[in-house]
Amino acid sequence: MIVRISGEGQFELDDDVAERLNALDNDAVAAVEAGDEPRFTDLFGQILALIRSVGSPLADDDLRGSDVIVPPSDTTFEEARVEFTGDGLIPG
């Protein structure tokens, strides 16, 4: 699985990490919806740390597209609130 951290680059991850990422991702959205900034910051940090630690950076001349794109690492809680509450752009 290839994951891009927006503004930073692409990482190749083992597929079995997806479950963990998915769980963190859902928790992060829940934290945003609950207005819980510290929890959001913590979870988002965990998502980024997980990708960077278990993923290996894709070579710059690798032309594969990403399966997943996570928001930029400097995403603020305010931005997250605007982008990720309700059903977001994609319902579900």
Place this chain on the structure above:
Amino acid sequence: MAGLSGRFSTVVKAKISKLLDRAEDPAETLEYSYQKQMELLQNVKKGLADVVTAKKRLQLQSQKLEQQVVKLDTQARQALAAGNEPLARTALERKSAVQTELQGLDPQIAELEGQQQSMIDNQAKLQAKIEAFRSKKEVIKAQYSAAEAQVRISEAATGVGEEMADVGLAMQRALDKTENMRARAGAVDELEKAGAFEDLTQLGGGEDDIDRQLKELSSGTQVDGELEKMKAELAAGGSKPAGELSSGGEGGDAGAGA
């Protein structure tokens, strides 16, 4: 492998796709208009120049504010030593306002620094992908039938297209932030224009509009505390008669500090 179902990532992915749509079919864009990629690279370079300019301006202001803090602190000491407590208070209030601005500038300068670096990295990555695509395209054309080559080139174009879109997104963010910082830099200019940087000793004890505004900006308790501390320091070092420091005493009170 399916993507995450979580909305957190899909939102960003949707955004990138939207950018890709706007950039027309990426395969076509890359196959036929190398021009477009060059345009984007040019934009990145321009954006980078904007970030650098904004950073330099903030750095200059930061230096100016730091000098101002030192100057106001000295003036407060001089005023207090001369027995002019209201003037000392005004100086400290101004110092507090200037310090608040300064504290706002420092993290912004650091942020611009980081932004500059990541834009340089982004630009290098995009350039590498464009180059890789160009050579890969030729290899594919030579190795596959026309129909098959079309599919494979399209696939390769996705990677470049995604990178282009992401660089575009990152640049937009960087420019938005630079815009905010311009506003902050403008606020410091306003402060200066309003007379906050004027020499206090020229003003006498009178209170004007700026003083009142600054008083609201700065926290009274902080100023009170600092005033008390300064008084104590003066008393501790206090063999000097009051009034002596009001003129030509630069550096003369160094021994009274800490």
